[in-house]
Amino acid sequence: MAPTRRRVLQALGAASAAAIAGCSSDGGGGSGDDGNDSTGGSTDAPAADDGDATGDGSAQDEPQSPEAAARQLVDHLFAGEYEAGQALFVEAYQSRATPAILERLRLGFNAAGGAFQEITGVETSVRSGLDAVDLTLQLERTTAPFRVTVTQDVQIRSAIIAGEYERASYADAGRFDATEHTLEPGGCQLGATVTTPADAEQAPGVVLVHGSGPSDRDLTVGANKPYRDLAEGLASRGVAVLRYEKRTFACNVAAAEHTVDHVTVDDALHALSWFRNRDDVLADDVAVVGHSLGAMMAPEIARRDGRVAGAVGLAAPTRPLADVFLDQVDHLASVGEHTPSGIEQQRNQWQRAAEQIRTGNFEDDESLLGYPGALWRSLDGYDPVATAEGLDVPQHYLQGGRDYQVTVEDDFAAWQSAFGDADDVALSAYDPLNHAFLPGQGPSVPQAYAVPNQVSESVVADLAAWLQR
Known part of the structure; x- marks a missing residue:
C-alpha cells in the first residue's frame, strides 16, 4: 500500500513540530517518512501566520527575471530582511512565507552548513508551468541546493531545499x-x-x-x-x-x-x-x-x-x-526573533491534549x-x-x-x-x-x-x- 505522507519531524519523534515551522514537501527529497514531507525546508506550506509581517515590498526593486527574483530572495534571506523576502512571493502565498518561517529557513541553512558565502551555481528549467531556478549556495562548511519557483509575472511561488542524497564519506x-x-x-x-x-x-x-x-x-x-x-x-x-x-x-x-x-x-x-x-x-x-x-x-x-x-x-x-513534545514546541517558539502568531494557541491545544x-x-x-x-x-x-x-x-x-x-x-x-x-x-x-x-x-x-x-x-x-x- 502507498505510504501516507505527513510532516518531516514526526519521523524523528516530534509530531507536528514541523507544521509550526512551515515545513513541506515540494519534490526534491526522498520518500516520505513520519509524515515525512521529505524536503523539510520549504516555504510552500500552510503555517501559522506571523502578525508582524508587512509584506508591502515598497522599499525594494521589482525583479525582472526568475533568476533575479531567486537571487533577491537569497540576498534578503541571509541579510535578515524577512519582510522584504516575503514581499517577493505571490500575495496568496505570503502567509506561507512569513518572517518567522523565512528566519527559520535561514537558521536551518546556517545550522547545517555555516554562514552563507555566495551563490556558485544557477540552473533554470520549467516545472509544472512555473520557472524553476535551482541555486547552489556555498555555505561555510558545505554547499546546499535551493530551488525557487517563479510565476510568469515574476513572483515567487515556493522556495525549498531540494537536495539529493549522497553516500556518507566514510561508507566504503x-x-x-x-x-x-x-x-x-x-x-x-x-x-x-x-x-x-x-x-x-x-x-x-x-x-x-x-x-x-x-x-x-x-x-x-x-x-x-x-x-x-x-x-x-x-x-x-x-x-x-x-x-x-x-x-x-x-x-x-x-x-x-x-x-x-x-x-x-x-x-x-x-x-x-x-x-x-x-x-x-x-x-x-x-x-x-x-x-x-x-x-x-x-x-x-x-x-x-x-x-x-x-x-x-x-x-x-x-x-x-x-x-517531550510540549518542550519541543517551547523550543521552536523561542528560536529566532520572529515567532509565528499561532504558536501560543497550538501550545495551549497541546497542553490540553x-x-x-x-x-x-x-x-x-x-x-x-x-x-x-x-x-x-x-x-x-x-x-x-x-x-x-x-x-x-x-x-x-x-x-x-x-x-x-x-x-x-x-x-x-x-x-x-x-x-x-x-x-x-x-x-x-x-x-x-x-x-x-x-x-x-x-x-x-x-x-x-x-x-x-x-x-x-x-x-x-x-x-x-x-x-x-
Missing part, C-alpha cells in the same frame, strides 16, 4: 554488500535492506528500530538518510545491519490498533528473529539499535527478545512523550498530539530506565548535544544518573549533533534536517567499536 562501497528483502510480520510486508561486510563469512549484527512516526528504511529526511549512513558505515567497519520500513509507513494501521507493541516492538522482535537465521550473521551476536521512540523501547525489546547481545539507544527519551493523556480521558481512536489514543494508552506506565536497569546485557546510550527533541538536560541526564558508574553501560554525548546525529552549530531548527549532511563519523566509529568490543 567496496567493503560491504547490500541485498533487498521483505519482512512479513503480522499481515504487513515491510521492505528491508541487509548490509553485510564483504570480507567476512559471518559478522555481528544490529537491527535498526524507528522513532514514533512513519518512516522508510533509511529514515529519509530531505536529502539525508541517517539509517543508510549508519548501515553502510557500520558494514564498512565489520558489522551487519538490517533496516526495514516501519509498519505505519508500509501499511495502513487503524487508529485503535496503533499501540507501541503493534507498530514498533512486535516488528522489531520479528526482525531480530529473521536476522539471526541468516548464515552470514552471528546469531548470538545481534544487538538492537533504536532511535527516539525506538530507543525508548530498546530496553523492552531486549527484555522480551531475551537473546540480544546488546541494546543501544540513539536519543532515547526517559520522560513521558507528551512532556497532554492533560488528557495524563488522566487517560480519551478514546483509542482519538488523535492527541498527532498520534492515536491507542499509542498513548500503550505507553502509560512504561519506564525505560527501570526496564533498562533490569536487563543483564550490555547497553549504550548516545545523545546529541544540540538535540531539542530529546535533550541532554532532561533525558540523557536520567541515563547518566542511572548508569554513570555501571561497567556494562556506555554513555556517549556529542555536543555538535542534533536529534538525527547530524552535525551543526547554533540553534536547532527543523529546516536543518533538509540541508545535505551525514551522520557524524564519530558516532559510527564509536558504535562499531562498542558492538565489536
Whole structure:
C-alpha cells in the first residue's frame, strides 16, 4: 500500500513540530517518512501566520527575471530582511512565507552548513508551468541546493531545499554488500535492506528500530538518510545491519490498533528473529539499535527478545512523550526573533491534549498530539530506565548535544544518573549533533534536517567499536 505522507519531524519523534515551522514537501527529497514531507525546508506550506509581517515590498526593486527574483530572495534571506523576502512571493502565498518561517529557513541553512558565502551555481528549467531556478549556495562548511519557483509575472511561488542524497564519506562501497528483502510480520510486508561486510563469512549484527512516526528504511529526511549512513558505515567497519520500513509507513494501521507493541516492538522482535537465521550473521551476536521512540523501547525489546547481545539507544527519551513534545514546541517558539502568531494557541491545544493523556480521558481512536489514543494508552506506565536497569546485557546510550527533541538536560541526564558508574553501560554525548546525529552549530531548527549532511563519523566509529568490543 502507498505510504501516507505527513510532516518531516514526526519521523524523528516530534509530531507536528514541523507544521509550526512551515515545513513541506515540494519534490526534491526522498520518500516520505513520519509524515515525512521529505524536503523539510520549504516555504510552500500552510503555517501559522506571523502578525508582524508587512509584506508591502515598497522599499525594494521589482525583479525582472526568475533568476533575479531567486537571487533577491537569497540576498534578503541571509541579510535578515524577512519582510522584504516575503514581499517577493505571490500575495496568496505570503502567509506561507512569513518572517518567522523565512528566519527559520535561514537558521536551518546556517545550522547545517555555516554562514552563507555566495551563490556558485544557477540552473533554470520549467516545472509544472512555473520557472524553476535551482541555486547552489556555498555555505561555510558545505554547499546546499535551493530551488525557487517563479510565476510568469515574476513572483515567487515556493522556495525549498531540494537536495539529493549522497553516500556518507566514510561508507566504503567496496567493503560491504547490500541485498533487498521483505519482512512479513503480522499481515504487513515491510521492505528491508541487509548490509553485510564483504570480507567476512559471518559478522555481528544490529537491527535498526524507528522513532514514533512513519518512516522508510533509511529514515529519509530531505536529502539525508541517517539509517543508510549508519548501515553502510557500520558494514564498512565489520558489522551487519538490517533496516526495514516501519509498519505505519508500509501499511495502513487503524487508529485503535496503533499501540507501541503493534507498530514498533512486535516488528522489531520479528526482525531480530529473521536476522539471526541468516548464515552470514552471528546469531548470538545481534544487538538492537533504536532511535527516539525506538530507543525508548530498546530496553523492552531486549527484555522480551531475551537473546540480544546488546541494546543501544540513539536519543532515547526517559520522560513521558507528551512532556517531550510540549518542550519541543517551547523550543521552536523561542528560536529566532520572529515567532509565528499561532504558536501560543497550538501550545495551549497541546497542553490540553497532554492533560488528557495524563488522566487517560480519551478514546483509542482519538488523535492527541498527532498520534492515536491507542499509542498513548500503550505507553502509560512504561519506564525505560527501570526496564533498562533490569536487563543483564550490555547497553549504550548516545545523545546529541544540540538535540531539542530529546535533550541532554532532561533525558540523557536520567541515563547518566542511572548508569554513570555501571561497567556494562556506555554513555556517549556529542555536543555538535542534533536529534538525527547530524552535525551543526547554533540553534536547532527543523529546516536543518533538509540541508545535505551525514551522520557524524564519530558516532559510527564509536558504535562499531562498542558492538565489536
